[in-house]
Amino acid sequence: MKCKLLENIKINEDYYLLKFSREGIKAEFQPGQFVTVKLPQQVPGQRLGIPISIYQADTSTFTLFIKILGEGTRILAHAIQDTELDILGPLGQAFTLLTNKTVLLISGGVGYPPLRFLKDKLKDCQITWIHGGKFASDIFPCDHAYTEDGSRGEKGLVTSDLRDILNNQKFDMAYSCGPNPMLKAVASILKDYDIPLEVSLEEYMACGIGVCYGCAVQVVSNDEQPLYKRVCKDGPVFHADEIIWE
Amino acid sequence: MKCKLLENIKINEDYYLLKFSREGIKAEFQPGQFVTVKLPQQVPGQRLGIPISIYQADTSTFTLFIKILGEGTRILAHAIQDTELDILGPLGQAFTLLTNKTVLLISGGVGYPPLRFLKDKLKDCQITWIHGGKFASDIFPCDHAYTEDGSRGEKGLVTSDLRDILNNQKFDMAYSCGPNPMLKAVASILKDYDIPLEVSLEEYMACGIGVCYGCAVQVVSNDEQPLYKRVCKDGPVFHADEIIWE
Amino acid sequence: MNLKTKLNKLVFQNPITTASGTFGSEMEEYVNFNKLGAIVTKTITKERKAGNPSPRLYETEWGLLNSIGLQNPGVESFITETIPLYEKYQTPLIVSFSASTQEEFMEVLSRLESVNSISGYEVNVSCPNVENEGLAFGVDAQVVNELTAKLRKLTKKELIIKLTPNVTNIVDIAIAAKEGGADSLALINTLLGMAIDPMTGKSRIMKKICGYSGSAIKPVALANVYRVAQAIDIPILAMGGAENYLDVLEFIYAGASMVAIGTANFYNPAITEKIISDLSQHFSKYNLTMDKIRGKSF
Amino acid sequence: MNLKTKLNKLVFQNPITTASGTFGSEMEEYVNFNKLGAIVTKTITKERKAGNPSPRLYETEWGLLNSIGLQNPGVESFITETIPLYEKYQTPLIVSFSASTQEEFMEVLSRLESVNSISGYEVNVSCPNVENEGLAFGVDAQVVNELTAKLRKLTKKELIIKLTPNVTNIVDIAIAAKEGGADSLALINTLLGMAIDPMTGKSRIMKKICGYSGSAIKPVALANVYRVAQAIDIPILAMGGAENYLDVLEFIYAGASMVAIGTANFYNPAITEKIISDLSQHFSKYNLTMDKIRGKSF
Numbered sequence A, B: 001m002k003c004k005l006l007e008n009i010k011i012n013e014d015y016y017l018l019k020f021s022r023e024g025i026k027a028e029f030q031p032g033q034f035v036t037v038k039l040p041q042q043v044p045g046q047r048l049g050i051p052i053s054i055y056q057a058d059t060s061t062f063t064l065f066i067k068i069l070g071e072g073t074r075i076l077a078h079a080i081q082d083t084e085l086d087i088l089g090p091l092g093q094a095f096t097l098l099t100n101k102t103v104l105l106i107s108g109g110v111g112y113p114p115l116r117f118l119k120d121k122l123k124d125c126q127i128t129w130i131h132g133g134k135f136a137s138d139i140f141p142c143d144h145a146y147t148e149d150g151s152r153g154e155k156g157l158v159t160s161d162l163r164d165i166l167n168n169q170k171f172d173m174a175y176s177c178g179p180n181p182m183l184k185a186v187a188s189i190l191k192d193y194d195i196p197l198e199v200s201l202e203e204y205m206a207c208g209i210g211v212c213y214g215c216a217v218q219v220v221s222n223d224e225q226p227l228y229k230r231v232c233k234d235g236p237v238f239h240a241d242e243i244i245w246e
Numbered sequence C, D: 001m002n003l004k005t006k007l008n009k010l011v012f013q014n015p016i017t018t019a020s021g022t023f024g025s026e027m028e029e030y031v032n033f034n035k036l037g038a039i040v041t042k043t044i045t046k047e048r049k050a051g052n053p054s055p056r057l058y059e060t061e062w063g064l065l066n067s068i069g070l071q072n073p074g075v076e077s078f079i080t081e082t083i084p085l086y087e088k089y090q091t092p093l094i095v096s097f098s099a100s101t102q103e104e105f106m107e108v109l110s111r112l113e114s115v116n117s118i119s120g121y122e123v124n125v126s127c128p129n130v131e132n133e134g135l136a137f138g139v140d141a142q143v144v145n146e147l148t149a150k151l152r153k154l155t156k157k158e159l160i161i162k163l164t165p166n167v168t169n170i171v172d173i174a175i176a177a178k179e180g181g182a183d184s185l186a187l188i189n190t191l192l193g194m195a196i197d198p199m200t201g202k203s204r205i206m207k208k209i210c211g212y213s214g215s216a217i218k219p220v221a222l223a224n225v226y227r228v229a230q231a232i233d234i235p236i237l238a239m240g241g242a243e244n245y246l247d248v249l250e251f252i253y254a255g256a257s258m259v260a261i262g263t264a265n266f267y268n269p270a271i272t273e274k275i276i277s278d279l280s281q282h283f284s285k286y287n288l289t290m291d292k293i294r295g296k297s298f
């Protein structure tokens, strides 16, 4: 599907907000889902679509929140208004939407966007959002911010004060997205407090729609052989309990 | 060598004149020589430089005359002013320059540019130029023009009236550039009239500087084995007698 | 337009099919399956296969590395869960299967024979043979010949042997398969490839040596198809880097009766339909038929 | 920066050299030859070889097809005309040669042994063996072993056997060369490839099946280098699609002691010098040495 870029807002050197027209896309966009975006030109090693979470969506547009990581995201981030990009989606399984609950959101770096969309869709919930990053430039609106260098919010990781927070407040449900080691740590702490957790995972993808089995994540199996699920189709959102963390 | 495109003049839908700065290129540009030009972007199957004859040159610029044939020449032809292109050259062997002689030039289609440069450099010569092409758009200033469809000049090939012309006038030397079948026909006719002929050949090239032996043309050999020369280094200009036409 | 073609026993409305492992029922949203010449399914095995640990994918400059490890739910689940998804289409269904012993190949085929909606089989012999030091079945002409002969006895349906290009002489293997009774040959499976993160030395793929596919391997695939087509007379289902109708024409000229689209599905899931429509236009415009151009490269 | 490396008997100031057939004295204008780790010359044969008819080249989407056919002036002319062009440089000169019989390989080597300025030999065994049905020498482990042993007796200089990737198991051939007495191995030579004009069916290359090189084959080259480096202990001169210093790092991590730049010279004749300078910066920045990273992929 060709989607027109309506607006490209630079947040800082690393992060860009890209708003697209969703004309022609009938499916509803749900928090936790993603799209894949093809680059407008042939770049070596970048012919596959790049998976990007949905950050916001309304009836006529959707917005992506992109961090420049390599050549592909750099080109995307610098796409100019009115460019038509080849986009597939919305793809994958969404977060479970709750109403009237106490909810904890925990994100790291570019794990921020799907939780932001989730936050908009959680009805009548009391939400606490912890967000962390390496530098001040990785921090976006939230309730508790952490940076590894202490340049913004608290110095430390999102997990630094997590047990304290959990000791002080009860949560019905938690959602998390960020780098794998962070998710692993978060899952292990929340398990101690018996709080259900949904995580959104990242894996290298080829098809993005479930046919190639390339984006495998190991999940709990009830036979001897390992069991792998597809992040693109069975996920990217999984119950944390299901995942076998490396 | 990065060369800046100073001016791009569209001649018609198919032909473009590209004038470059020759800053940094010390070597003299001689008629019959060529350059290779790399495309400014990665295009599948077009990462090698494209060989293009030199059409004009002065102390600070050189000009290429480009016909759109495929994707590569299409991109070149549409390069915009101030683009810096990677250019190698001048490359190859030039035409023999004569003074004060009667000279015949015979070109077909995009064989025009090297002869135009040659014409500028032939001192005090009496020159007759026959040029042919498929359509009117392939015709450029010359003395006798031919088109296959008769839409400009005479209807026919550059060889159509060649014997008549040769019967009427004596020539000391002839130069020709164009498609191989034309060159072959020209060579065979001029042989009958005993007029020395230099031809400029085209071959698919990789290095353009004589190292890969990819641009082979078969020449007369005095042993049993065939003998191949390199169009890029030993040519592109050859004495017609030397060539074994397919 | 007349895009009709055939392998040995099967006739197809057009020469475009899907490469095993790169296509699935999830594509329904993007492709009208009834438009395809045939559908080739992802390789299945007797029992469920877990597949390889991640990362399983890496896009190199000009191609794709994969190390899926034949993840599949096993033949029983395939028959009950997957087959029905295709039964609503008229398009011939070709089932790819594999095994780690000759006996197991036979068991899987016998089981599949009970399913009427299967039109033919693609036998994936690129997997390790536990009876032969783990060497791929497909690298040994003798083994390919024996295995083909055994499978031939079990089915009257189109039996396609899919060859690996990672051999000294693919023609030897092709002859062995033909003499064993193969109806047709599929080639090529992936090349062996690898990629390394130059900053850390870490292999991009967990299993290190893996399969290499996509546009980058097209010249190799064409050379293999051409060599086999020149050497023996057997229908060829070609694949390896075909991305558009011009690539498909190259394969047909080289000797292919059908062409499967693999990696290109990942760049655009609707690509197969687009190729069929482009090819159809091209055939009309130049008044071509498969017979006029197949194997006619010169 | 410390870019020093070695093969078995030769030490080089850096690991960058030139792939046979893609570099020549004509490069002087673009590259300071004294900056190179070594220079490998275009393959020569005993007598002059005419080479193949044109077209000999075609650029595919992501790589290059070539069918030069070893055009060269023969060993005598090489010694009198070509060698002197390199004698003004300090860079070790490695001479590539080939032949169509074992006897002829020995004759060429004996003749070259009289030239003091040659540091080592790269033996190109990818050419047809007239004593073995025209099969390439390099596809038969037994033949490679015999030939290497015969050549070993004739020289004390670095003897590099250059392997073809067009075999079922390159490790078998590598072992055969090592056991025959090779000092080191060069890999890989070109893959077999083909391309066809889809509009006419005409092969892009006169000889049809030809050599495939460039960036597209890098994953295959890495897989071969890695497999050989894992299997046996012998210095490796790697090549196949290396275009920049990151590619070179991949090859070193995979197990290469030296890396040759081939097709990339055609995109930019000054590329080897650029790679050496980029590599030098990278080694400084991360405080690397060849020993720290060679073969350390994980």
Ligand SMILES: Cc1cc2nc3c(=O)[nH]c(=O)nc-3n(C[C@H](O)[C@H](O)[C@H](O)COP(=O)(O)OP(=O)(O)OC[C@H]3O[C@@H](n4cnc5c(N)ncnc54)[C@H](O)[C@@H]3O)c2cc1C
Binding pocket: A034, A046, A048, A049, A050, A051, A052, A053, A054, A065, A066, A067, A068, A069, A070, A071, A072, A073, A074, A110, A113, A114, A201, A202, A203, A204, A205, A206, A236
């Ligand atoms: C479900 C999902 C949702 C995502 N959401 C966002 C988002 O909202 N915003 C955002 O900025 N980024 C998001 N990403 C990450 C984004 O896809 C990568 O940053 C991007 O692919 C990197 O490409 P590059 O060319 O810039 O970098 P490269 O130099 O190619 O790679 C940088 C890193 O990204 C990994 N990567 C490369 N290609 C892929 C691929 N096709 N799939 C997965 N990983 C890859 C590489 O392994 C490497 O670690 C998401 C990824 C996934 C899987």
Ligand SMILES: Cc1cc2nc3c(=O)[nH]c(=O)nc-3n(C[C@H](O)[C@H](O)[C@H](O)COP(=O)(O)OP(=O)(O)OC[C@H]3O[C@@H](n4cnc5c(N)ncnc54)[C@H](O)[C@@H]3O)c2cc1C
Binding pocket: B034, B046, B048, B049, B050, B051, B052, B053, B054, B065, B066, B067, B068, B069, B070, B071, B072, B073, B074, B110, B113, B114, B201, B202, B203, B204, B205, B206, B236
């Ligand atoms: C010495 C020489 C001088 C030339 N001078 C001019 C000139 O002054 N003006 C001009 O317009 N054209 C000139 N050409 C031709 C020009 O190089 C081709 O038109 C161009 O390479 C076609 O590229 P493309 O991508 O547009 O077309 P493609 O679609 O790639 O090919 C179109 C045709 O060009 C041939 N071709 C492709 N690449 C090369 C290559 N690297 N070398 C040789 N042939 C190739 C193909 O075989 C095909 O027949 C010259 C060629 C040579 C060898």
Ligand SMILES: Cc1cc2nc3c(=O)[nH]c(=O)nc-3n(C[C@H](O)[C@H](O)[C@H](O)COP(=O)(O)O)c2cc1C
Binding pocket: A206, A212, A214, C019, C020, C021, C022, C042, C043, C064, C066, C068, C070, C096, C124, C162, C188, C189, C190, C211, C212, C213, C214, C215, C217, C239, C240, C241, C242, C260, C261, C262, C263, C264
């Ligand atoms: C992700 C992926 C999975 C594959 N899985 C299989 C498979 O299960 N069985 C098989 O025979 N081939 C498999 N292949 C190989 C393809 O069917 C095909 O032979 C190969 O990729 C070359 O075609 P292509 O370049 O068009 O992809 C797979 C290829 C890819 C890229």
Ligand SMILES: Cc1cc2nc3c(=O)[nH]c(=O)nc-3n(C[C@H](O)[C@H](O)[C@H](O)COP(=O)(O)O)c2cc1C
Binding pocket: B206, B212, B214, D019, D020, D021, D022, D042, D043, D064, D066, D068, D070, D096, D124, D162, D188, D189, D190, D211, D212, D213, D214, D215, D217, D239, D240, D241, D242, D260, D261, D262, D263, D264
């Ligand atoms: C035009 C060309 C000519 C070649 N000639 C030779 C040769 O004479 N001898 C040889 O051993 N290899 C030859 N090769 C192979 C290269 O040396 C190298 O092994 C191969 O191209 C892979 O490296 P690359 O991808 O960096 O080019 C040639 C390759 C090309 C492209």
Ligand code: FES
Binding pocket: A204, A205, A206, A207, A208, A209, A210, A211, A212, A213, A214, A215, A230, A231, A232, A233
């Ligand atoms: S990316 Fe293909 S199955 Fe997930």
Ligand code: FES
Binding pocket: B204, B205, B206, B207, B208, B209, B210, B211, B212, B213, B214, B215, B230, B231, B232, B233
């Ligand atoms: S193009 Fe390389 S020798 Fe002419």
